[in-house]
Amino acid sequence: MAYAPPTVADLTVRFPAFDGVPDETILAALEDAASVADNGWPEADRRKAVMLQAAHDMTLRGLGTGAEAELAKAGALGFTSFRSGQLQLDRAEASAQASGDPLAQTTYGRELLALIRSHFPGVLVV
Incomplete structure (x- = not known):
């Protein structure tokens, strides 16, 4: 069956x-993500990877609903900690974001990373 x-x-x-x-x-995001x-x-x-990449890209642009899109819309997605009065919020994914991989910034990107790693495990160099 053809893709x-x-x-x-x-x-x-x-x-x-x-x-x-x-x-x-959404169609433009899917077209941009097709090369993933x-x-x-x-x-x-393959279909899942393309959709995850498109969702990741849209979230980074502040599109859609959800906390990550709202944070991106406010320019605050990269923060690992937030404090306001008695309230303090820390992101559990701080170590993933510190990795420097742009996909680690959203849940969609982290799911895509896991999918990529399942198909292309790291190479052991001796």
């Missing part, structure tokens, strides 16, 4: 946080 790229409907079903994002914006996975991937994982 069928994910559609706007596929992405919004998998990630309802983007349901309110215009279809044209090639013919060497199993079809289901």
Whole structure:
């Protein structure tokens, strides 16, 4: 069966946080993300990888709903700690963000990293 790229409907079903994002914006994000996975991937994982990359990219631009999109919209996604009066919030993913990998900034990106690592494990150099 030939690979069928994910559609706007596929992405919004998998990630309802983007349901309110215009279809044209989602379609552009999916097109931009298409290069994340090639013919060497199993079809289901390839589609998932493309959708995760698109969701990650949109979240970084502050699109969609959810805490990460709101933080990105406010320019605060990279913070690992927030304090206001008695309230202090720390992000559990601080070590992932410190890794320097841009995908570590969102939950979608971290899921994509795990998927990539499952297909392309690290190389041991002796």
